[in-house]
Amino acid sequence: MPELPLEPHTLLTITNAVIIPVADGTDWFRGWLSVDSAGLISGLGEGVHPEPAGEVLDVGGAFVAPGFVSAHSHIFTSGMRGMTPGENLYGWVGVQSEFISRAEADDIYWFTLHGCLDFVDNGVTSAYNFTDSRVVGRYDPRTDRREIYAIRSERYLQRQIDAARDAGLRTMSALRVDSEFQPVDQAFGVFADAVDYARGEVPAALSLGQSVFGAVQWSAAEQAARDEVHVMDAHGIGNQAHFLETSEALDQQREKFRWYEDAGAFREGFLFGHFVHPDARQAEIAAQSGSGMVWQPTSNGRLGSGVADIPRYRDLGMPIGIGLDDQSCTDISDPFQNMRIGMYTQRAVHQDASILMPREMLRMHTLGSAEALGVADRVGSLEVGKFADFLVVDPSSPDTGPVWDVFASYAFACGLRNLKKVFIGGVLASENGESRHPLAADATAHLHGRVRETAARSGMRLAWDDAEG
Structure with missing residues (x-):
């Protein structure tokens, strides 16, 4: 088994964010989110964090929402x-x-x-x-x-x-x-x-x-x-x-x-x-x-x-x-x-x-x-004590226009093109659609090769095989 790439190793503070907690009884707000060394959310708040700890990531007003x-x-x-x-x-x-x-x-x-x-x-x-x-x-x-x-x-x-x-x-x-x-x-x-x-x-x-x-x-x-x-x-x-x-x-x-x-x-x-x-x-x-x-x-x-x-x-x-x-x-x-x-x-x-x-x-x-x-005590929303699994989604890159309604903008107008960063346990797992995992390239190579071999054993042919004659 390879060394797991997502083990937390440092404190993290996300600043200058539009936080969408998706926690009942809360609304979106402009502020910050902090992650402790165990990969759990240690705090959220409006405005500017008074004493940000560890690595500080300014997301420039982007949405931060649960994975x-x-x-x-x-x-x-x-x-x-x-x-x-x-x-x-x-x-x-x-x-x-x-x-x-x-x-x-x-x-x-x-x-x-x-x-x-x-x-x-x-x-x-x-x-x-x-x-x-x-x-x-x-x-x-x-x-x-x-x-x-x-x-x-x-x-x-x-x-x-x-x-x-x-x-x-x-x-x-x-x-x-x-x-x-x-x-x-x-x-x-x-x-x-x-x-x-x-x-x-x-x-x-x-x-x-x-x-x-x-x-x-x-x-x-x-x-x-x-x-x-x-x-x-x-x-x-x-x-x-x-x-x-x-x-x-x-x-x-x-x-x-x-x-x-x-x-x-x-x-x-x-x-x-x-x-x-x-x-x-x-x-x-x-x-x-x-x-x-x-x-x-x-x-x-x-x-x-x-x-x-x-x-x-x-x-x-x-x-x-x-x-x-x-x-x-x-x-x-x-x-x-x-x-x-x-x-x-x-x-x-x-x-x-x-x-x-x-x-x-x-x-x-x-x-x-x-x-x-039955796992809402651990994942699904941005709340203190839950795993710090969150997304950074930038509605301005590419630009989706002015934000009239945060939830409508997020669910209607944003998409994978706006997904900039994926964090699991406070550790960056993917950025701009590119995996940070050490086996990502191997996974791609193995998938293509093994699918072709499995298809051949099944008597099937891929379109690319037909195109290549």
Whole structure:
């Protein structure tokens, strides 16, 4: 394992900033933010800091806001952007399954490392990461069956955990149980080994915990829901289930909602990933149980999945987080774009330009996501005692014009072109879109080479290969 690049080593004071704390009960203000030697926020205040300590960074009036939290991500897909550009969910994931079925443990390490660094370069400092399963297969919605190709070693899972750790991205690792395809005791044992591995190998500051990768949507047996609840209880962890994402095979998905309900899965800490197509009863049951949902606006648009009824979930009191999903179905892992697509589609569907405002959208992609994941005591807002994970976003470079409304300017007018610096734990991780990580160049080289080799093993060809003859 390389030396982690993000260990704090000096005090830091940010001055001359427009601070956007995204903390409840606070508003933006002009002032300063200080970071202690442990990488935690030690103070914030208006005006000029009376005695700035350590390194002093004058940001020249730029916005300083919390790093984005992606509450639903498949980070290993960083080398799969642009695949199947006209397919809906099942066609898209089927082709991806064929490709990734040929990946080996070291391949998935570099795919994941590249994806993590891509997230950081784009202002994402914490992520819920669905690891790619050991079980290699493809789901057919027509038969409601999953064809299994192979079962890989436990090292395949571990290398994904290693990569997120080595990248310095704060991560919650989600693991599939896959008890349908191996002896149940073996499946539970592998799951427990992976949880223990993550808890032992990832420093506490980088670990946001572990979770069940809910996969009942692709299961053929009701026992799968009970098995997921078993590991939730055994390890004291939550579950995020891909559910009711697409209108394809909708009756099957709605029946499997009952499987989870009967198994006792719904509770605080259970999250519905996507939740685009529930009926009224299902939405009410989910909300009453304390379960939350995670919304992927860009992904849902790219795959033609539909538009989640966010105002309804908000009115029901559900915790709502936001994720960037796969890099292969957001293509650019851009949280600013994600916010805009989310707001604009909700406004268009509801024909109401005030249905979702910039301040609320920003909160969902930061503090709201942290709350949904149960980690809001550590990340998601700029507050004393939380990790100093923050962005410097300059609306004047390139110039976006006068600032009429801070939140509107940040969420509507700013983007990756305005993102100047990304700090994790008070340490500069990326500047002007360029990673400061010592393995960044290696990650790029490995990604390109290993994607081409994996594609060849899968019988696939990249467009560049065709262009080169």
